[in-house]
Amino acid sequence: MILTLAKSKKKSNLFKDKTYWKTTWSRFKSGDRFAFQEIYSEYIDSLFAYGSKITNNRDIVFDSIQDLFIDIYRYKIDLHKPESLEFYLFKALKRLIQKKLLLSRKFKNIEESDFFTFEIKFNLEEDYIQNETEQIRLQVLNKALNEMDENYRELLFYKFNSNLTYKEIGQLIGMNPDTVKKQVYRIISGLRKNFKNKSLILF
Amino acid sequence: MNNYKDIIENPFFIKWIFNPTIELDLYWDSYIEEHPQEANMILELKLKLRNINLINNMLSEAEKLKLAYDISKRLDGVDKRITQKKRLNNFFKYAAVAILFFSVGASVVYFSIGKEDLVKYVSEIKIPPTVNGPMLILPEGKSIPLKNGESTLDYRNSGKIVLNEDSIVIAVELSIMNQLVMPHGSSSKVVLCDNTVVWLNAGSRLIYPSVFMNKTREVVLFGEAYFDVAKDNNKPFLVQTSALEIKVLGTQFNISAYPEDNVIQTVLKKGSVSIRQIGETKFENEIILKPNQLASFDKSTKLSKVTNVNTDFYVSWIDGLLSFENLDMNRVIKRLERYYDINIQFEDPMLGSIKISGKLDLKQNKEEVFEYLAKVSTTAFEKNDEKNYKIK
Numbered sequence: 001m002i003l004t005l006a007k008s009k010k011k012s013n014l015f016k017d018k019t020y021w022k023t024t025w026s027r028f029k030s031g032d033r034f035a036f037q038e039i040y041s042e043y044i045d046s047l048f049a050y051g052s053k054i055t056n057n058r059d060i061v062f063d064s065i066q067d068l069f070i071d072i073y074r075y076k077i078d079l080h081k082p083e084s085l086e087f088y089l090f091k092a093l094k095r096l097i098q099k100k101l102l103l104s105r106k107f108k109n110i111e112e113s114d115f116f117t118f119e120i121k122f123n124l125e126e127d128y129i130q131n132e133t134e135q136i137r138l139q140v141l142n143k144a145l146n147e148m149d150e151n152y153r154e155l156l157f158y159k160f161n162s163n164l165t166y167k168e169i170g171q172l173i174g175m176n177p178d179t180v181k182k183q184v185y186r187i188i189s190g191l192r193k194n195f196k197n198k199s200l201i202l203f
Numbered sequence: 204m205n206n207y208k209d210i211i212e213n214p215f216f217i218k219w220i221f222n223p224t225i226e227l228d229l230y231w232d233s234y235i236e237e238h239p240q241e242a243n244m245i246l247e248l249k250l251k252l253r254n255i256n257l258i259n260n261m262l263s264e265a266e267k268l269k270l271a272y273d274i275s276k277r278l279d280g281v282d283k284r285i286t287q288k289k290r291l292n293n294f295f296k297y298a299a300v301a302i303l304f305f306s307v308g309a310s311v312v313y314f315s316i317g318k319e320d321l322v323k324y325v326s327e328i329k330i331p332p333t334v335n336g337p338m339l340i341l342p343e344g345k346s347i348p349l350k351n352g353e354s355t356l357d358y359r360n361s362g363k364i365v366l367n368e369d370s371i372v373i374a375v376e377l378s379i380m381n382q383l384v385m386p387h388g389s390s391s392k393v394v395l396c397d398n399t400v401v402w403l404n405a406g407s408r409l410i411y412p413s414v415f416m417n418k419t420r421e422v423v424l425f426g427e428a429y430f431d432v433a434k435d436n437n438k439p440f441l442v443q444t445s446a447l448e449i450k451v452l453g454t455q456f457n458i459s460a461y462p463e464d465n466v467i468q469t470v471l472k473k474g475s476v477s478i479r480q481i482g483e484t485k486f487e488n489e490i491i492l493k494p495n496q497l498a499s500f501d502k503s504t505k506l507s508k509v510t511n512v513n514t515d516f517y518v519s520w521i522d523g524l525l526s527f528e529n530l531d532m533n534r535v536i537k538r539l540e541r542y543y544d545i546n547i548q549f550e551d552p553m554l555g556s557i558k559i560s561g562k563l564d565l566k567q568n569k570e571e572v573f574e575y576l577a578k579v580s581t582t583a584f585e586k587n588d589e590k591n592y593k594i595k
Contacts, residue, residue: 036278040271045261052260062270069274074281160221163214185208188252 021085036069043089047159050090053157054097060104061181087168090158094172101140131148151175152183157182207244220252223504263425263445263462286432307410337389339364340382341371347373349391356383357394361414369589383409385426386546395420398433399440402521405541406461427459429521446502451476456492457518467500470517480505520560526562531555532580535563536594539576543569547592554582554594 027035027106044065068089079088148156150171158169166184170177219227235242262270277493337349339356350367357365364373364381385391385407393401396414403409407426415421421442432440434453444448444460447467454474460467469478471492478498480488490498490507497512519526525538533555536547542565547554559580563572572594573584585593 033275033278036274037271040274042266048262049260066274066277070281073278090373093207160217163218184211186450188207188211188248195323 018084022079025072025079025085034072040069040086043086047089047093049161050157051093051097053154054094055101057101057104060097064093064100066097068093084164084168086162087164087172090162090164090172117161152187155180155183156187207248210241210245210248216248218254220249225504225506261462278431337386337391338384340384341379348387351389353390353392355392355394358396358413359394359398361396364413380410380412383411386544387541394414395422397435397438400431402429404428404459404520424458424460425463427457427520429455429457429518431455446481446505447478447500449476449478455518457514459517465502467502467582468517469498469500470512471496471520472514478507520565523564523566524562525565528560529558530560532557532559532582532594535559535576539565539572541570545569545590545592547594550593550595554580557582 021039023040024035028039047065047068048061051064052058055061071092079085154173155169155175158164158172164172166177166181169175170180173180215227215230219231225401231245232307251446287296294447318456336351337354339349341347352542354367357368359365366373383391383393383403385403385405388407391403393403393409395401395411397420399420401409401411401422404427407428408425409426409428410423411421415438418438420435420438421443422441425445428442430440430442430451432451432453432455436452440451440453442451442458444458444467445462447469449456449458449469449548450473454476455472456474456476457470457472458467459469469476469492471494473494475494476492477486478492478500480500488511492498492509495511495514496509497506497517500507500508513528516528517525520538520542525535525542527535532549536549536555539545540547557580559576561575561579563575565572570586576582577584577594583595585595
C-alpha cells in the first residue's frame with residue numbers, strides 16, 4: 001500500500017514558475033509573512049547547501065542568510081527584468097558571504113580553512129550499485145568528479161540543485177553560457193560512456 | 204538516435220532525478236508513453252545520473268526553525284522602525300500594521316512543531332553539535348551530565364527528577380522543557396509525569412516538558428525511541444519528528460527518525476496510532492497503523508509505505524537485543540556503530556548488502572558479538588583500534 005501524503009502541495013510545485021515567485025517576492029516585500037515562509041521553505045535547503053560550499057564557517061552562512069532576507073525586506077530590492085528570484089538569492093548570498101569572509105580576515109578572527117573551497121563531494125548511492133565492476137567504475141568516476149576544477153564543480157552544483165538557466169549560471173561563475181552548457185553535456189555524456197565501455201576518460 | 208541533450212534541457216528532468224515527486228513521476232510516465240522511442244534514453248540517463256548523489260550540508264529541522272524564527276524577529280524589528288516613523292499617519296495605515304502583526308503571529312505558528320512553547324524552546328537553546336556524554340539539558344544552559352551506558356529518569360514526582368532510581372534528585376520547575384541527549388554508546392529510560400515510559404536509543408534526542416500542562420502531551424524526537432504511552436483519552440500523546448507527527452491515545456510503538464536516515468520508520472506493537480506529515484492539514488492524508496504494521500516514510504519522495512512486520516525485530520533493542528530477519532548487513536552495522544559508539548567500515552561495499560538473519564545480544568562483549576556476526580555473514584572483522592573496525 002503506497003500512500004501520498006502531500007499531494008496537493010506537490011502538485012502546485014510543478015507550476016511555481018518564475019512569474020509565480022516574482023509575485024511572491026512582491027508580496028513578501030509588502031509585508032506578507034506568508035510569502036516569506038513560502039520563499040524560506042522553498043529555498044532554505046539549497047541556500048544553506050550553497051553557502052556551505054563557499055565556506056566551512058557555519059556562523060557566517062547563518063548570518064548571511066539572515067541578512068539576505070532582511071536586506072530584501074528593508075531595502076525593498078526589486079527584481080530586474082530578466083532576473084529570477086532564485087538567481088537573485090544565490091547571487092546576493094554569495095556576495096554577502098564573501099563580504100563577511102573578507103571582513104573577518106581583516107580582523108584575523110578566521111581560520112584559513114574557512115575560505116573559499118567550493119568543495120563538492122559526490123556520493124555513490126548504494127542502492128543503485130549493481131555489481132562489483134560497476135562499483136569500481138563509480139569509484140573512479142567519483143575521483144574524477146572530485147578532481148574537477150572548482151568552477152566546474154560549482155557549475156554542477158547549480159545544474160543539479162537549482163532551476164537556473166545557463167545564462168544565469170554563467171553570470172554567477174563568470175563563464176560564457178555556451179561554455180557552461182558544453183561543460184554540462186561533456187560531463188553527462190562522459191557519464192554515459194563511462195558505463196558503456198571500460199574507458200574512463202571523462203573530462 | 205535520440206538526443207540526450209533535449210531530455211536534459213527539459214526543466215523537469217533534473218528535478219525528477221534529484222527531487223522526485225509523484226507529479227514528476229506521472230509527468231515522465233506519460234511523456235514516455237507519448238515518446239516511446241525515447242524511453243530507453245530517459246531511463247538510462249536517470250539510472251546513471253542517479254548514481255551521483257551530491258552530498259550537501261543540510262540543516263536540521265530545529266536549526267531551520269531557529270533561523271526562520273531569528274529572521275522573523277528581525278523582520279519585526281524592521282517593521283517597528285517603519286511604524287514609528289509613520290505613527291502620525293492616518294488610521295488606515297494603522298489598520299494595515301495591525302494586519303501585518305497578525306500575520307507575524309501566524310508565521311510563528313506556521314513554523315511551530317506543535318505548541319508555541321516548543322518552538323520557543325527549540326529556538327532558544329543551542330543544540331550542542333557533539334556531546335561528550337549523555338546529558339540532560341534544561342533551559343538557561345543548565346545541563347546535567349548522566350552516566351555512560353544506561354540511565355533512567357523518573358518524572359512522576361512533580362517538581363523533581365529521580366535519577367537512576369536512587370538518591371539523586373533534581374528539583375525542577377513544573378513548566379520547563381527538558382532535552383535529553385543520548386550520544387552513541389548510551390541509552391536511557393524516561394518515565395514521564397503521566398506514567399508514559401520512553402526508551403531513548405543511542406544517538407538520539409528527546410524534548411519534553413516536566414509536566415504536561417496543555418491539552419495534548421507533546422514531545423519532540425530526533426533519533427529512535429520506543430514509547431509505552433499511558434492511556435488518557437482526553438489528552439492525546441503527540442510525537443513530533445523532523446517530518447512526521449505521530450498521534451496516539453494509549454499504545455506501544457517504536458519510532459526511528461534519525462536525521463541522517465532518509466526513512467522514518469514507525470512500528471506499532473499495540474493499540475493504534477495515526478501519522479501525518481508536518482505541514483499538511485490535520486485531517487487529510489493521515490495514516491492509521493494497526494498492530495504489527497510498519498509505516499516507512501521516505502523523506503525525499505514524501506511517500507509512505509505500510510507493511511506487516513514482526514515487531515520484535517524493531518523493538519528488541521530496548522532489551523539490548525538486536526534481532527533481524529533477512530536484513531542488509533549495512534543496517535545491522537549501523538545499529539552496532541550507534542550502540543557501541545564505534546566506526547565500522549566495509550572493505551568492499553558490496554559486503555553491506557549481504558542479507559542476514561539472527562539475534563545478537565548487545566550486552567555481551569562487543570568482540571563476541573562481532574565474532575558471531577562474522578560467522579553468520581562469512582566475513583571477518585578486523586580491529587584497527589578501539590574505535591575503528593573493518594569488515595573483510
